[in-house]
Amino acid sequence: MNTIPHWINGSPAEGSTTATQPVHNPATGAERARVVLGGGADVDAAVRAASAAFATWSESSLTTRTQVMFAFRQLLVEHEEELGRIISGEHGKTVDDARGEIVRGREVVEFACGLGDVLKGDFSDQVSRGVDVHSFRQPLGVVAGITPFNFPAMVPLWMHPIALATGNTFILKPSERDPSAANFVAGLYRKAGLPDGVFNVVHGGKDAVDAILDHPGIEAVSFVGSTPIARYVHERATAAGKRVQALGGAKNHAVVLPDADLEFAANHITAGAYGSAGERCMALSVAVAVGEAADGLVEVLRRKAREVKVGPGDAPGTEMGPLVTRAAQERVENAVGTAAAQGATVVVDGRGLKVAGHEDGFFTGPSLLDHVTTEMEAYRQELFGPVLAVVRVDTLDAAIDVINANPYGNGTAVFTASGEAARRFQRSVKVGMIGVNVPVPVPMSYYSFGGWKDSLIGDSPVHGPEGIRFYTRPKVVTSRWPRQNHHVAAGFDFPTSD
Numbered sequence: 001m002n003t004i005p006h007w008i009n010g011s012p013a014e015g016s017t018t019a020t021q022p023v024h025n026p027a028t029g030a031e032r033a034r035v036v037l038g039g040g041a042d043v044d045a046a047v048r049a050a051s052a053a054f055a056t057w058s059e060s061s062l063t064t065r066t067q068v069m070f071a072f073r074q075l076l077v078e079h080e081e082e083l084g085r086i087i088s089g090e091h092g093k094t095v096d097d098a099r100g101e102i103v104r105g106r107e108v109v110e111f112a113c114g115l116g117d118v119l120k121g122d123f124s125d126q127v128s129r130g131v132d133v134h135s136f137r138q139p140l141g142v143v144a145g146i147t148p149f150n151f152p153a154m155v156p157l158w159m160h161p162i163a164l165a166t167g168n169t170f171i172l173k174p175s176e177r178d179p180s181a182a183n184f185v186a187g188l189y190r191k192a193g194l195p196d197g198v199f200n201v202v203h204g205g206k207d208a209v210d211a212i213l214d215h216p217g218i219e220a221v222s223f224v225g226s227t228p229i230a231r232y233v234h235e236r237a238t239a240a241g242k243r244v245q246a247l248g249g250a251k252n253h254a255v256v257l258p259d260a261d262l263e264f265a266a267n268h269i270t271a272g273a274y275g276s277a278g279e280r281c282m283a284l285s286v287a288v289a290v291g292e293a294a295d296g297l298v299e300v301l302r303r304k305a306r307e308v309k310v311g312p313g314d315a316p317g318t319e320m321g322p323l324v325t326r327a328a329q330e331r332v333e334n335a336v337g338t339a340a341a342q343g344a345t346v347v348v349d350g351r352g353l354k355v356a357g358h359e360d361g362f363f364t365g366p367s368l369l370d371h372v373t374t375e376m377e378a379y380r381q382e383l384f385g386p387v388l389a390v391v392r393v394d395t396l397d398a399a400i401d402v403i404n405a406n407p408y409g410n411g412t413a414v415f416t417a418s419g420e421a422a423r424r425f426q427r428s429v430k431v432g433m434i435g436v437n438v439p440v441p442v443p444m445s446y447y448s449f450g451g452w453k454d455s456l457i458g459d460s461p462v463h464g465p466e467g468i469r470f471y472t473r474p475k476v477v478t479s480r481w482p483r484q485n486h487h488v489a490a491g492f493d494f495p496t497s498d
């Protein structure tokens with residue numbers, strides 16, 4: 001059985017513990033490897049390697065760092081299919097969907113390739129006679145990223161390209177459910193010419209996370225995952241004096257107004273709800289049908305949910321793969337049962353789906369629930385599976401009220417032909433990322449990604465300008481170069497300009 005090791009100081013490392021955990025192929029249910037579960041000693045080894053590397057990496061030129069990023073970007077292009085298959089084999093999503101996450105993650109590398117422009121400081125000439133002011137930013141030191149299972153390549157890519165290009169060194173603690181992508185990426189960085197110790201991977205669960213949160217040699221922690229863990233990470237790491245960005249869970253609503261093209265809206269909502277088996281933080285899990293849109297919308301959604309092709313992620317034509325674990329499959333299927341018991345109409349029931357030849361896989365089919373209310377569990381919980389709940393309301397304002405009363409505020413979308421309605425919607429919803437006739441509005445890498453309310457703990461979204469701010473500290477320099485022998489009198493009063 002293959003054991004997936006850590007990656008420390010430029011090479012695979014077995015680590016200090018003998019503890020391992022199985023990694024499954026969700027399409028077959030079979031164990032395909034085991035991953036080492038690191039602890040304090042492994043995190044400490046990674047911090048020592050990253051601290052030593054920081055001394056030279058942070059002094060390397062911006063040109064050198066961006067050239068590594070250009071080379072890394074090219075390797076991501078060349079190895080997209082291979083990495084996509086690794087992700088699909090451990091996560092379950094289709095290979096094409098995995099390639100999509102690599103492309104979206106690569107966009108952050110492309111942003112990092114252009115840091116020479118973005119990192120430019122400010123300069124103010126002659127703020128006082130003979131005095132100029134300029135500002136620049138410097139890296140923090142060793143920084144860490146703790147990431148979820150659902151985007152094993154893209155979510156870490158939201159972090160490390162910017163952290164590295166700005167001169168930091170990085171420790172990644174990926175999800176223990178699909179850990180191989182992290183080591184593959186580490187190998188690509190090495191091929192791209194990144195010096196040893198600049199990018200490290202420590203595998204594990206809570207022990208490894210706690211060691212990162214407490215380690216005095218780590219300056220900042222980026223976290224993406226569920227809200228309770230995001231809150232925990234934020235509290236513990238800020239108490240240890242670190243900078244923290246902590247992105248949490250989601251419940252994303254798609255509002256459909258009566259003037260929308262129902263076929264178009266239902267097509268996009270179906271893809272947004274069932275793509276990646278609903279295991280996306282930007283998945284659409286609630287359709288809010290306004291007024292007379294409801295009956296027609298549910299009819300088209302029913303037809304489309306039934307047409308979704310469910311199968312192994314590496315089979316041609318598959319649109320939706322299995323869930324990541326048996327536990328996730330059971331949780332989602334139980335939630336559909338609870339919804340029915342609480343009065344929702346199960347329009348399409350995905351429970352008990354068997355895929356021929358893959359009977360032990362963690363499959364469940366798309367489920368569509370109608371007449372869901374905001375009190376029901378199916379609405380209140382983040383199910384993180386292929387379940388779309390339809391909530392019916394009378395007006396756009398009522399739809400906005402539903403969204404704003406929800407504790408999450410990651411993404412949302414409105415489907416309409418009215419510019420006025422779309423504008424009112426985007427100005428009123430308490431949500432960080434909004435789509436207008438766009439179902440999964442993940443911002444481009446040169447904008448920042450992050451939700452509101454319980455979808456983001458603290459105040460720092462990831463990548464784009466916020467990513468640069470997060471991984472660097474500003475300095476402001478006030479300077480005077482007096483002419484030789486032209487002395488200016490030094491006053492004892494607090495200095496003001498003249």
Ligand code: NAD
Nearest residue numbers: 147148149174175205206209225226229247248249250281
């Ligand atoms: P998770 O919170 O279970 O795990 C995330 C990370 O935290 C993993 O690396 C895991 O090892 C670690 N972890 C888990 N339990 C821990 C504990 N008790 N103590 C310390 N560390 C712990 O999340 P997941 O199931 O891997 O991913 C799905 C969740 O992530 C969903 O809630 C989804 O909405 C969220 N997510 C959010 C975004 C976003 O941008 N807001 C993006 C992707 C995923």
